[in-house]
Amino acid sequence: MVGGRFIPRFNCRNTPNPRSADVDASRDRAVAFAHNLFRPTTGRLLNSLKQAGIDPKDIDAVVTTHAHVDHLGGNNADVGTSIFPNAQFYITQADYDFGTDESKPKELKTFIDTARKNLIPNKDRLHFIKDGDEVLLGVHAILAPGHTVGHTIFMINSGKESLCYIGDLAHHPILLLEKPYTEFAYDADPKQSARSHVKMLTMLAE
Secondary structure (H helix, E strand, C coil): CCHHHCCCHHHCCCCCCCCCEEEECCCCCEEEEECCCCCCCCCCHHHHHHHCCCCHHHEEEEECCCCCHHHHCCCECCCCCECCCCCEEEECHHHHHHHCCCCCCHHHHHHHHHHHHHHHHHHHHEEECCCCCEEECCEEEEECCCCCCCCEEEEEEECCEEEEECCCCCCCCCCCCCCCCCCCCCCCCHHHHHHHHHHHHHHHHC
8 A cells, every 4th residue: 555655665654744833824923833852853943933024922822733852842941931921821731731741751851851941931821622613713623632632733715715724633645544443552542533633524524
């Protein structure tokens, strides 16, 4: 199946997107959908924004699909200061609670430490989102749990056009999109995640 799509079989592994963030500046606000800081090929958020002519101080909102290191690791600098000092932050409470819980197993320490560093200092600007919420004008939250307890995708609408930001709904364009019942080892609940694959992809296909 993979070879038939000209994708080497030996390369079937999860590799986070090397881009640091997707920025929607189509309206009168600048919104960052954050994912940063996971492998040596990432960590380019500030440079990418600079190349795009965007000052981090002009970012109004940081919308996060879930509390994993590669999706919120760029909220704050290593010294603890906010990269986006004028932004409001959006995430589900389920992922906030899970991601900042120091009682979790030690194998999750990197994830927990990074979530705490990037979420807790911004708590006074943090908003908990729920399924169906219009987080920002034209941006609706759709709960798609499984990868994490509160993993959320976002439908972005502008006029007659729409875009779905799927976060980590599917980690591979063949294995998890064409075979959505495939379970992924790094999902918190692989079976629930598989159900979310099917439900969300069916919704998008209709």
